[in-house]
Amino acid sequence: MRNLMQKSALVLALFAADAAPALAAGSEDEFKAAYAAAEAANKEAGKLRNQWTTTANTLAAAKKAADAGDFDKATASAKEAEALAKASIFQATSEKTRWKDLEIR
Amino acid sequence: MKLRSAIFLASAAIALAALTLAGAPLLAADDKIDPVADAKAFQKFFKDKFPKVKFEDFVNGPYSMNEDLYRQWQDKEQFPPYEFSLELGKEMFSKPFKNGKTYADCFPNGGIGIRQNYPYFDEKEGKVITLELALNRCREANGEPPFSYVKDEMAALTAYMAFTSRGKPMDIKIPNDPRALAAYQNGKEYFYTRRGQLNFSCATCHVQSPGERIRAEVLAPALGIVNAMPIYRSEWSGMGTTSRRFTTCNSQIRAVPLNPQDDEYRNVEYYLSYVSNGLPISGPGARP
Numbered sequence: 001m002r003n004l005m006q007k008s009a010l011v012l013a014l015f016a017a018d019a020a021p022a023l024a025a026g027s028e029d030e031f032k033a034a035y036a037a038a039e040a041a042n043k044e045a046g047k048l049r050n051q052w053t054t055t056a057n058t059l060a061a062a063k064k065a066a067d068a069g070d071f072d073k074a075t076a077s078a079k080e081a082e083a084l085a086k087a088s089i090f091q092a093t094s095e096k097t098r099w100k101d102l103e104i105r
Numbered sequence: 106m107k108l109r110s111a112i113f114l115a116s117a118a119i120a121l122a123a124l125t126l127a128g129a130p131l132l133a134a135d136d137k138i139d140p141v142a143d144a145k146a147f148q149k150f151f152k153d154k155f156p157k158v159k160f161e162d163f164v165n166g167p168y169s170m171n172e173d174l175y176r177q178w179q180d181k182e183q184f185p186p187y188e189f190s191l192e193l194g195k196e197m198f199s200k201p202f203k204n205g206k207t208y209a210d211c212f213p214n215g216g217i218g219i220r221q222n223y224p225y226f227d228e229k230e231g232k233v234i235t236l237e238l239a240l241n242r243c244r245e246a247n248g249e250p251p252f253s254y255v256k257d258e259m260a261a262l263t264a265y266m267a268f269t270s271r272g273k274p275m276d277i278k279i280p281n282d283p284r285a286l287a288a289y290q291n292g293k294e295y296f297y298t299r300r301g302q303l304n305f306s307c308a309t310c311h312v313q314s315p316g317e318r319i320r321a322e323v324l325a326p327a328l329g330i331v332n333a334m335p336i337y338r339s340e341w342s343g344m345g346t347t348s349r350r351f352t353t354c355n356s357q358i359r360a361v362p363l364n365p366q367d368d369e370y371r372n373v374e375y376y377l378s379y380v381s382n383g384l385p386i387s388g389p390g391a392r393p
Contacts, residue, residue, distance in 0.1 A: 049369065051361040052302045084302070091299065099297040102308045104143075104150045 031071045034078035035062055041085035050092035055084040138286045140279050140379055143293070147380040151328040155316070164332040164387040166325035170316035174323060178391070187264055187337040187389040190344045194265030197258065202247040208262070211243035220263075220270035220386050224375045225278065226285040233288050233371040236263055237346055254365035255352065260335040260344035260389075267334065267388030275332055275386065277379040288368075292376030295369050296327075301360030307373070310354075322393060329381050331374060333390030340393065347374055 038059055045051045062077035151163060155170070162169040168178040185191075198216065201207050209215035213222075223236035240262050241251035252258040279285050299306045310319065311327035318324070322340075334347045345353070348365035351373065355362040363369055 049363065050300055053356060053359045053361055054302045056361065087302075091304065095298045095300070099294055099299070099306065102297045102299075102306060102312070103293070104146050104312065 028066070028071050031062070031066050031075045031078060034075045034082065035059070035066070038062070038078045038082035038085060041082050041089065045085050045088040045092065048089060048092035050088050052084055052088045055081050055088060058084060138290045140286070140289055144380045144382060148328060148383075150312070151315075151326050155326070160383075161385055163326055164329035164381075164384050164390075166330060166333060166390065166392060167316075167323035170326070171323050174393075181391055185337070185389075186339070186391050187335075187344060190261045190264045190335075190337065191268055191389060193258075194261035194263070194268075197262055198265050202244070202249050204247050206247050208240065208243055211239070211246070216266060217269045218273060220267045220388065221273040221276045222278075224371060224378060226280055226282065226288060226375070228280055228282055228285070231284045232368070233292075233375045235347070235366065235371055235374055236266065237348055238366050238371070254346060255349040256341075256343060256345055260346050260349075263335045263346055264344065264389035267386055270386045271388075272385050275378055275382050275384050277375065277382055279379060288372045289376055289379060291369070292372030292374070295373040296376055301355065301358030303358040305358040307354065325392075327377065327380075329384040329387075331377050332381055332384050333387045333392075335388060336390040336392045338392045344389070 038055075042051060042055050042059065045055070058077050058081035062074045062081060065071075065077055066074035148160075151158075152160065155163075158169050165175075165178065168175045198208050209217075213219055220236065223239070224233045226232070227234045237254050237259055240259065241254070244251055252262075279289055296307045299309070307327065310324045311330060315324050315326035331347060334350065335344055336350070337344050341349075348370065351370045352362035352365060
């Protein structure tokens with residue numbers, strides 16, 4: 001079971017890492033753009049009824065860093081949140097058919 | 106060249122159409138919604154996986170999976186931790202609302218011994234009605250504010266109603282209505298769909314891994330899991346309803362939970378209850 005959890009988390013983490021663009025040093029404008037993109041992706045995940053708690057936490061961390069004036073950190077968190085949101089969209093979309101693989105028949 | 110391309114494209118289109126047509130009946134047969142066959146296969150899966158567990162014992166969740174836990178549970182049942190909630194539920198159930206009516210006025214048979222029939226599909230509304238939802242609707246129809254769906258009063262009321270139905274076999278009906286079949290199917294899809302950052306479905310724990318440990322917990326089998334609701338959980342230090350179970354499962358796999366009694370949760374409860382038909386109501390239950 002533990003292995004299963006680790007594998008699942010790893011696959012998604014890899015996907016998220018792959019989807020994340022290279023983290024660049026951020027100005028306030030960069031942060032705002034990155035945050036808006038992350039929020040939009042998370043909203044899309046919401047429409048699919050598949051938001052992740054980690055996306056919300058990472059968005060909150062981005063906001064907190066921005067409020068403290070650390071836009072490098074804020075931009076990095078926002079980009080991570082966007083990657084997480086995109087991974088949740090990918091999951092919801094692929095599971096529309098993949099759920100049948102687990103079904104007891 | 107143009108002619109060759111046109112012939113190639115036409116051939117490809119015909120081949121694709123032929124494939125689609127050939128595949129269509131297969132897909133249709135595969136996608137047929139057959140709750141009776143599902144329930145049979147579901148119950149067989151667990152009987153085959155745990156040949157030593159008596160069928161009616163599946164409602165005891167992790168205790169049915171582990172001999173030590175089973176003995177501990179039997180001791181615990183001498184002074185059950187849910188007793189306070191049961192007492193509260195009994196008192197609340199008989200206490201009249203401000204308008205003089207009681208919960209008994211809202212339910213068939215005065216609400217006694219009917220837990221096994223919930224959730225049901227309401228053909229007028231076209232949706233699944235759970236016991237928790239019916240209780241809050243009863244309150245609102247009598248001018249009372251609704252309770253939280255996850256614990257305390259709602260858990261107490263459902264604990265009492267389950268207790269009056271103990272031993273009765275789960276008896277969920279799916280009427281001959283395409284909307285009811287769709288609700289059942291959507292519930293099934295929800296049950297098997299992976300979600301959250303951990304990429305778990307309900308089935309990952311409760312079909313693929315019952316009896317195994319996830320940290321310190323022994324996972325319960327999905328078969329009969331709803332029959333024991335509501336439950337006292339030591340981990341929660343209190344009572345929890347079916348709604349609480351679904352929402353916390355979602356959080357634990359890092360998925361944002363939906364609102365209690367959203368359609369998805371109502372449908373998955375409908376599915377899980379239907380495939381547990383025949384197993385006795387054992388709620389309220391106690392879990393580690």
